[in-house]
Amino acid sequence: xxxxxxxxxxxxxxxxxxxxxxxxxxxxxxxxxxxxxxxxxxxxxxxxxxxxxxxxxxxxxxxxxxxxxxxxxxxxxxxxxxxxxxxxxxxxxxxxxxxxxxxxx
Amino acid sequence: xxxxxxxxxxxxxxxxxxxxxxxxxxxxxxxxxxxxxxxxxxxxxxxxxxxxxxxxxxxxxxxxxxxxxxxxxxxxxxxxxxxxxxxxxxxxxxxxxxxxxxxxxxxxxxxxxxxxxxxxxxxxxxxxxxxxxxxxxxxxxxxxxxxxxxxxxxxxxxxxxxxxxxxxxxxxxxxxxxxxxxxxxxxxxxxxxxxxxxxxxxxxxxxxxxxxxxxxxxxxxxxxxxxxxxxxxxxxxxxxxxxxxxxxxxxxxxxxxxxxxxxxxxxxxxxxxxxxxxxxxxxxxxxxxxxxxxxxxxxxxxxxxxxxxxxxxxxxxxxxxxxxxxxxxxxxxxxxxxxxxxxxxxxxxxxxxxxxxxxxxxxxxxxxxxxxxxxxxxxxxxxxxxxxxxxxxxxxxxxxxxxxxxxxxxxxxxxxxxxxxxxxxxxxxxxxxxxxxxxxxxxxxxxxxxxxxxxxxxxxxxxxxxxxxxxxxxxxxxxxxxxxxxxxxxxxxxxxxxxxxxxxxxxxxxxxxxxxxxxxxxxxxxxxxxxxxxxxxxxxxxxxxxxxxxxxxxxxx
Numbered sequence: 040x041x042x043x044x045x046x047x048x049x050x051x052x053x054x055x056x057x058x059x060x061x062x063x064x065x066x067x068x069x070x071x072x073x074x075x076x077x078x079x080x081x082x083x084x085x086x087x088x089x090x091x092x093x094x095x096x097x098x099x100x101x102x103x104x105x106x107x108x109x110x111x112x113x114x115x116x117x118x119x120x121x122x123x124x125x126x127x128x129x130x131x132x133x134x135x136x137x138x139x140x141x142x143x144x
Numbered sequence: 145x146x147x148x149x150x151x152x153x154x155x156x157x158x159x160x161x162x163x164x165x166x167x168x169x170x171x172x173x174x175x176x177x178x179x180x181x182x183x184x185x186x187x188x189x190x191x192x193x194x195x196x197x198x199x200x201x202x203x204x205x206x207x208x209x210x211x212x213x214x215x216x217x218x219x220x221x222x223x224x225x226x227x228x229x230x231x232x233x234x235x236x237x238x239x240x241x242x243x244x245x246x247x248x249x250x251x252x253x254x255x256x257x258x259x260x261x262x263x264x265x266x267x268x269x270x271x272x273x274x275x276x277x278x279x280x281x282x283x284x285x286x287x288x289x290x291x292x293x294x295x296x297x298x299x300x301x302x303x304x305x306x307x308x309x310x311x312x313x314x315x316x317x318x319x320x321x322x323x324x325x326x327x328x329x330x331x332x333x334x335x336x337x338x339x340x341x342x343x344x345x346x347x348x349x350x351x352x353x354x355x356x357x358x359x360x361x362x363x364x365x366x367x368x369x370x371x372x373x374x375x376x377x378x379x380x381x382x383x384x385x386x387x388x389x390x391x392x393x394x395x396x397x398x399x400x401x402x403x404x405x406x407x408x409x410x411x412x413x414x415x416x417x418x419x420x421x422x423x424x425x426x427x428x429x430x431x432x433x434x435x436x437x438x439x440x441x442x443x444x445x446x447x448x449x450x451x452x453x454x455x456x457x458x459x460x461x462x463x464x465x466x467x468x469x470x471x472x473x474x475x476x477x478x479x480x481x482x483x484x485x486x487x488x489x490x491x492x493x494x495x496x497x498x499x500x501x502x503x504x505x506x507x508x509x510x511x512x513x514x515x516x517x518x519x520x521x522x523x524x525x526x527x528x529x530x531x532x533x534x535x536x537x538x539x540x541x542x543x544x545x546x547x548x549x550x551x552x553x554x555x556x557x558x559x560x561x562x563x564x565x566x567x568x569x570x571x572x573x574x575x576x577x578x579x580x581x582x583x584x585x586x587x588x589x590x591x592x593x594x595x596x597x598x599x600x601x602x603x604x605x606x607x608x609x610x611x612x613x614x615x616x617x618x619x620x621x622x623x624x625x626x627x628x629x630x631x632x633x634x635x636x637x638x639x640x641x642x643x644x645x646x647x648x649x650x651x652x653x654x655x656x657x658x659x660x661x662x663x664x665x666x667x668x669x670x671x672x673x674x675x676x677x678x679x680x681x682x683x684x685x686x687x688x689x690x691x692x693x694x695x696x697x698x699x700x701x
Contacts, residue, residue, distance in 0.1 A: 070375065127570065127637045
């Protein structure tokens with residue numbers, strides 16, 4: 040299956056919050072995904088790399104990640120997602136779980 | 145028979161039946177038995193062109209041998225039958241229309257043959273009477289769609305022709321009652337003929353002929369959900385349902401269907417349910433099939449009583465060991481009955497909860513797709529407010545009292561309302577959005593020449609939508625504008641959801657018309673499989689003390 044790679048940055052104006060340590064969460068099972076979240080000096084921005092079999096949903100990915108970043112006030116973090124057809128609901132759930140684990144919140 | 149309109153003759157039906165049975169007499173021996181190899185000839189003797197014929201079969205047991213034999217009749221003798229039956233899940237049910245043996249169909253559920261139903265209607269091979277709900281179709285069996293001949297199935301017959309339908313009694317009593325008491329003809333296929341039955345479910349004098357089929361009837365373990373396949377997101381939705389709806393309204397009497405969300409809820413009663421202190425306050429009386437995922441909750445003492453539509457393969461011994469909970473006969477085995485369970489679902493339940501493929505911006509929902517005439521089985525009955533209901537319960541009163549505009553139709557008169565809940569993830573299989581501008585049901589209506597789009601649950605019956613974004617309490621919305629805004633607020637990243645106005649969503653949250661997981665105090669981080677009381681089929685076997693005997697395909701050990 041051809042994989043589609045998406046790379047973009049998200050930056051929000053408000054205060055930012057990084058993670059203490061690299062976190063890996065989830066598995067690339069059907070309908071699921073894994074996320075790697077690691078601290079990285081990006082001048083307050085979040086860099087995102089998504090590898091997914093799904094095409095035509097680039098805008099949706101961006102919206103979902105933007106929502107996550109703005110609700111967590113995340114910054115100076117690199118996010119890597121290996122996706123296997125996760126729905127936006129699953130994506131947000133995994134991201135929030137990884138963030139909770141990385142920040143102890 | 146005279147056709148003179150002035151002659152008074154009031155037994156034409158029984159005379160006609162007697163004539164047909166006389167033609168079939170040479171095939172029928174003692175105990176009303178006939179040989180499998182005579183089945184086609186017997187059907188040719190008792191069925192006439194244009195007859196209304198029922199083939200028993202719902203989504204579980206199937207009179208498959210008789211259905212196959214009906215396909216082999218000489219169609220110069222038998223043609224243009226009007227099939228009136230619950231479901232058409234087997235290929236042979238549709239083959240009848242391919243060959244011209246049958247012409248018209250009135251049914252409730254299409255299942256795997258739904259695509260062919262749509263195609264045959266388009267090609268003119270099938271005339272569709274109507275798509276019904278189960279109760280609606282059963283009702284018509286007693287008025288204007290009474291079968292002349294019914295082909296039914298049972299586990300066992302005795303030497304007199306009494307039948308044991310046992311665990312999977314399902315639709316049989318309804319079909320037989322309608323057919324036999326209108327002087328029709330009832331033919332039964334059974335798996336075996338024995339000297340003594342465990343109990344009599346259908347008496348011999350309601351049956352005209354019995355055949356031991358060459359192999360046992362087909363039965364589908366349709367209500368077995370493997371806990372291993374339940375996702376974290378379904379667990380999040382289940383947490384929202386339990387806290388935001390079950391606990392909020394103290395729903396004691398309800399129906400659960402086939403979905404993974406309700407399976408997750410069942411498996412979380414002994415965990416999250418106990419943590420919330422809900423035992424005895426919710427889920428005490430249920431109309432449902434004997435779902436294996438109910439085992440932990442039953443063992444943990446949650447449920448007082450369950451009535452079943454049908455059986456479920458592998459649950460025989462577990463049910464027999466819990467006669468306080470299930471309806472069992474003097475022999476100890478389950479007596480299911482679809483008509484009574486559907487009636488309980490419609491009139492005695494305070495809540496229906498289910499899933500769907502699509503919900504439109506107004507809250508109408510349907511599982512119809514553009515090219516499949518599937519029908520909805522029992523969901524529209526159970527998933528609708530029962531306007532004939534007059535008894536009160538806390539949950540029903542509270543749901544009704546929350547409606548801000550009841551006075552516009554009833555003045556100062558209070559009235560309860562059934563909770564009708566759709567639990568969905570905003571995107572379903574293949575990332576298809578569940579929330580849509582217009583249901584595919586409109587396209588299906590056009591493609592299959594239906595008089596109106598097949599809607600499973602109408603917006604005015606739907607009281608709650610649960611998604612990963614939270615709960616829309618539609619019963620609290622004052623008007624359709626607020627209702628639509630509440631739907632947008634829980635529609636996530638679908639096109640409908642992206643139109644949500646954050647300021648409006650905030651107002652709806654303040655008015656408790658929309659509640660997010662955070663508003664409800666549901667911790668998303670805890671939404672994982674450790675919430676499930678059983679995480680595999682094997683765990684269910686363990687919970688059951690070895691009484692649950694899962695079908696081979698669910699065994700991986």
